[in-house]
Amino acid sequence: MQKNASTVLGLAQIHNKSLREHVLDTLRAAIVNGELKPGQTLIEADLAAELGVSRAPLREAINILSSDGLVEIMPYRGTTVKKLTRKDIEELFAIRSMMEVFAIRHIILSESPAEVINAMREVCVAMQTAADDGDLSAINLLDRHFHDTLVASSGNDLLLMLWGTVSMRVRQVMSLRNRKKGDLHSIARNHHTIVDLIAGRDVEAAVQEITQHIGISGDVIAEAWEAQNAITMEKAP
Amino acid sequence: MQKNASTVLGLAQIHNKSLREHVLDTLRAAIVNGELKPGQTLIEADLAAELGVSRAPLREAINILSSDGLVEIMPYRGTTVKKLTRKDIEELFAIRSMMEVFAIRHIILSESPAEVINAMREVCVAMQTAADDGDLSAINLLDRHFHDTLVASSGNDLLLMLWGTVSMRVRQVMSLRNRKKGDLHSIARNHHTIVDLIAGRDVEAAVQEITQHIGISGDVIAEAWEAQNAITMEKAP
DNA sequence: CGAAGGTCGATTGTCGACAATTTAATCTTT
DNA sequence: AAAGATTAAATTGTCGACAATCGACCTTCG
Numbered sequence: 001m002q003k004n005a006s007t008v009l010g011l012a013q014i015h016n017k018s019l020r021e022h023v024l025d026t027l028r029a030a031i032v033n034g035e036l037k038p039g040q041t042l043i044e045a046d047l048a049a050e051l052g053v054s055r056a057p058l059r060e061a062i063n064i065l066s067s068d069g070l071v072e073i074m075p076y077r078g079t080t081v082k083k084l085t086r087k088d089i090e091e092l093f094a095i096r097s098m099m100e101v102f103a104i105r106h107i108i109l110s111e112s113p114a115e116v117i118n119a120m121r122e123v124c125v126a127m128q129t130a131a132d133d134g135d136l137s138a139i140n141l142l143d144r145h146f147h148d149t150l151v152a153s154s155g156n157d158l159l160l161m162l163w164g165t166v167s168m169r170v171r172q173v174m175s176l177r178n179r180k181k182g183d184l185h186s187i188a189r190n191h192h193t194i195v196d197l198i199a200g201r202d203v204e205a206a207v208q209e210i211t212q213h214i215g216i217s218g219d220v221i222a223e224a225w226e227a228q229n230a231i232t233m234e235k236a237p
Numbered sequence: 238m239q240k241n242a243s244t245v246l247g248l249a250q251i252h253n254k255s256l257r258e259h260v261l262d263t264l265r266a267a268i269v270n271g272e273l274k275p276g277q278t279l280i281e282a283d284l285a286a287e288l289g290v291s292r293a294p295l296r297e298a299i300n301i302l303s304s305d306g307l308v309e310i311m312p313y314r315g316t317t318v319k320k321l322t323r324k325d326i327e328e329l330f331a332i333r334s335m336m337e338v339f340a341i342r343h344i345i346l347s348e349s350p351a352e353v354i355n356a357m358r359e360v361c362v363a364m365q366t367a368a369d370d371g372d373l374s375a376i377n378l379l380d381r382h383f384h385d386t387l388v389a390s391s392g393n394d395l396l397l398m399l400w401g402t403v404s405m406r407v408r409q410v411m412s413l414r415n416r417k418k419g420d421l422h423s424i425a426r427n428h429h430t431i432v433d434l435i436a437g438r439d440v441e442a443a444v445q446e447i448t449q450h451i452g453i454s455g456d457v458i459a460e461a462w463e464a465q466n467a468i469t470m471e472k473a474p
Numbered sequence: 475c476g477a478a479g480g481t482c483g484a485t486t487g488t489c490g491a492c493a494a495t496t497t498a499a500t501c502t503t504t
Numbered sequence: 505a506a507a508g509a510t511t512a513a514a515t516t517g518t519c520g521a522c523a524a525t526c527g528a529c530c531t532t533c534g
Binding site: 018056059064067068069075087092156157159161162165166 | 255257293296297300301304305306312324325328329331332335336339393394395396398399402403
């Protein structure tokens with residue numbers, strides 16, 4: 001019995017995840033996918049039963065989510081998915097912008113940005129074809145991949161770790177609104193522009209572009225968020 | 238009756254808030270104070286006995302520490318305080334610089350930076366007197382307070398949350414080296430310069446100054462870190 | 475002598491039960 | 505019927521016990 005039967009069957013060793021990890025991933029996914037909505041209360045016993053585990057690993061998972069700021073624990077009173085205000089969203093995109101600017105600076109100043117640039121170019125052409133097909137979910141996935149790659153390519157592991165928190169929240173916000181299907185091509189074009197500026201090694205221009213890129217989408221989303229929330233508040237006072 | 242009377246941490250057992258919180262604070266403090274050293278293994282049963290709690294809340298605390306990146310959990314094999322490499326420290330100070338630059342930008346662009354500036358000036362004069370007294374620990378405390386205030390004054394709560402992680406690590410690194418007692422006055426002066434530049438609303442100059450300030454201390458510490466580690470490695474191979 | 479395999483002790487992972495706390499509902503008193 | 509006290513139900517917080525897993529040591533066989 002080899003414990004490492006690797007390279008032939010790439011799927012053999014997925015069983016090794018602890019229950020805590022499994023529950024954590026599940027809950028996190030549910031929150032960022034919008035299945036668990038902000039304000040919703042999480043009851044340990046119910047969730048444990050639903051996931052078929054005991055409360056111990058479930059609690060451990062919830063505590064981690066709490067320290068990540070995705071849920072709020074009120075002692076003896078329950079845990080709820082943290083609500084998102086407009087200010088939260090504005091702050092989120094400001095931080096996101098800060099991190100991506102940092103990443104771009106470091107990529108351009110790095111020794112061999114060529115590989116990174118090539119990888120990102122590929123994502124861009126994939127975006128192009130997805131836009132041609134009008135495939136919104138593909139665009140969203142590629143968008144995520146683009147920015148994840150950007151941050152990871154900074155070479156700063158601590159940034160990547162902090163980015164985990166930030167990108168989770170971005171995904172959550174994205175999933176909770178209905179993206180307009182209008183301008184898929186402009187999305188692809190914008191990302192292409194960013195890559196070009198990085199390739200041109202023009203730090204300030206690239207920083208300017210990404211700042212604007214994120215800033216605009218942040219403003220749009222924050223506004224749409226408020227509008228949408230005004231409606232739901234009105235419906236259920 | 239203690240199975241481990243060796244008393245790694247001399248800690249009382251007071252039950253006021255949630256045990257998880259209490260344990261979490263205690264362990265976190267022990268790590269950033271350097272009482273628990275990088276590489277040291279944490280044994281749940283021993284720690285639980287020492288703190289007078291059961292393993293459940295202790296595990297919850299450890300999991301949070303793990304998600305904060307302070308400890309490393311190897312399933313079924315143990316938990317260790319995460320080791321710090323030179324690269325970790327360099328990355329840490331790069332991120333710290335990024336965050337403080339962000340904060341300074343937002344403070345200067347905010348409507349009323351006057352209060353913030355006054356608060357920081359007070360810290361500076363306190364630093365001055367502490368330097369006169371040669372009180373190193375006071376300087377360290379004020380230094381922390383200065384930069385915490387700076388980040389908090391950005392008005393971005395998400396940044397403040399992320400700063401929690403970063404500042405913890407900074408404190409850990411600081412506690413693990415022996416700060417030279419030489420140039421206390423220059424520390425006070427440097428901080429004063431930063432405040433002046435913020436007050437002058439010269440964004441680029443202030444950014445330049447804080448970048449240099451953090452960058453230099455980061456380099457110094459990273460180098461000292463490597464030197465110190467070379468020694469301890471040599472002593473215990 | 476060395477390597478494959480088995481056993482053992484230590485440690486972590488999980489569970490079900492119990493205690494503490496809060497909220498809501500019910501009862502008492504006026 | 506209203507205000508306060510009291511109990512009841514639901515939920516979280518904590519605990520001790522048990523199961524699973526890993527590394528080290530030991531045994532055995534080539």
